[in-house]
Amino acid sequence: MSNIVWITGASSGIGRALALRMASEGWRVAASARRAEELEKLRQEAAGEIAVYPLDTTKPDDVKNVVAKIESEMGPIATAVLCAGTYEPVLARELTAEKARPVFELNFMGTVNCLEALIAPMRAQKAGRIAVVASLAGYFGLPTSAIYGGSKAALINMAEALRPDLALDGIKLQIVNPGFVKTPLTDKNEFPMPFLMEVDDAVDALYRGLQSDRFEITFPRRFSLILRLVQMLPYRLSLALTAKTMPKQAKLTS
Template sequence: MTDDKGRKIAWITGASSGLGRALALRMAREGWILALSARRAEELAAVAAEARSLPGRILPFPLDTVDAQAAEATVRRIEEELGPIDLAIFNAGTHKPMLGTEITAESAAKLIDVNLKGTVNCLTAVLPRFTERQSGQLVFVASMAGYRGLPTSAIYGATKAGLINMAEALQPDLARHGIKVQVVNPGFVKTPLTDKNEFPMPFLMDVDEAAAAFYKGLMGAKFEITFPKPFAFLMKLLRLLPAGLALRLTAKAIPKEQSKTAET
């Protein structure tokens, strides 16, 4: 659906900072009408203010995606105020690097709630509208961490692998209903989330460069969108290796001081 100026409407979750914010501003420059959701209302308002001189429009719709009823109410409000959503980008997520000895039920639950449960809440809020209209585009933001188990990413990687699996399962099914499904698997992008990492991040990508690659992928026909390409190649190669060899390689990514502790 488009507004009276022919502009399409997109909903992006997790859009107050990082890649979601950069993508929203990129899309506003392309003339999109954007409904942005995140928990931090003041940061959403700041993004909207930054876009005032751009061809598109950004409007904030604060939301904690873990709340299923709030997600449904937010989608209803967006469509009442802006019109039918054409594109839903499930970008809300969180990350906390944890070695196996550091995992607690509480820390794991937070990652699972935000990365998986929150995505499902948003999906189920928007999907009936897409199926009724027999159109729409669903985009799941996962990660290359979902390709293989990596040290410090046991819970995070599991949630992202779950999103990849979810998108793969939905694509052939929803294609019959005229709905385009894509999964985005970024590598390391310079954002507040990757700032938490205390290890070298190969091919670390500028967030605006990543947003440009993201948007290009959205406009294309490929199911999977990856960036940066060299790192995607290496991670896909790692996924194809025999488990024993892959585990010996990933063991080298354990922080040195932690690996010494593990050996004693």
Template sequence: MAETITGRRLAWITGASSGIGRAVALKLADRGWQVAVSARSGAKLEALAAERPGLIHAYLLDITEGESVRDAALNIEQSLGPIDLALFSAGGYVRESARRFDAEKLAELFNLNVVGTGHALQAVMAPMIARRRGHIAVVASVAGYIGLPGGGVYGATKSALITLCEALRPQLEREGVVLQVINPGFVDTPMTKTNDFPMPFLIKEDEAADAIIKGLESRRFEIVFPWKMKVAMKLLAALPYPLSLAVTRRMLRKEDAIDSKR
């Protein structure tokens, strides 16, 4: 049975200073939730907390620092109570090419997107398992379905998160904890504003936040939106390699054409 995301419970959202995390924090606060928000930008967190005084609480945090993440989770629970919902949306983005491939950037992004999320998962899973209740949602991406030109490094981190969540879902389910993976398409956020290529089916932050909250209420494993992007990416990923690579080669030619006009 679907659970309505309302009431005076506690959510913890990482990556909440902007984008999807910020939009969801505001919507949960408007539904009566207490919301602990974390990110690396203290000023942005304080500005967000000021928008919903008494409901949103700022906790400065870099998720790549494991001990700090565990301390933050403990501090939140000691100050505000048990975390009912943990939404992990902190992460970064890079584009790469074969000519500009940089293994250090690969390592940095995996450390942020995957290991950093792992620190956050570790911080909440044990307490939730001990209480035999809790709800975790991890923001990955439809980019994790298949490798696309320019998106190999970013997509690899998101594919890793999807795989991790697939493995943890049945184990946590047995412990009374719900785990979901969130796979957005293109959302109009500060991160995507750096893109200089066409972004099909682009949606606003508020639309993404509404889709996430609806998905959280359903408790189904995957929350994916918008539906047109979902269909396109799942179909592409389902194709045999000769066909899918033919499609991605065409994407590469389009990208080369854009580069030549810069």
């Protein structure tokens, strides 16, 4: 297999830090994101090879064209890390289809577009690794993340369904479930974030996971264990616990 990795959402946050890390480790990195100027800054900062491929993953034809271009110019994609995503905190009184649609379009359908473009060539070469970045917010419904958490729960469910199927063709599918990582997305949060990680620490955990055969890559471990426990509780207990994390403004009368 080649040492070519394609990373989406590479202009900021985990995707950007992972691109720099993998380039420094000798990987040939194809980096995609919507912001071409940020990709160029990334390329210039890298200690290794990063080729930039600006892309909006919500456009399926563009995704197919970029994957074909990467494979034509660089070679077969050995690993893909699908990080492109967005976050929209929302209270019940703010919930609208208008707010939900773009989040699901990018977080879920954007990932589906990438999978569609990747699966055929990886099946042909009987090898490949795809890591889908979801979130611990997909484990259980948490206040303010009705839209974001829902999109990530959909990714987790999809990956669980696809993992055994893709394994028949030699493709390793992994799901990445981060907790709170200090990035421009989490900077939107106006509530305390338990076990908040620095992005470099998160990327260390992610990169180690990409060298493994584990289905799930999750960090920080303590937070994932707490949310797993919440999943196992009866709803009368789990919902009582999560209600305590409601932001103050949600409790104010309108």
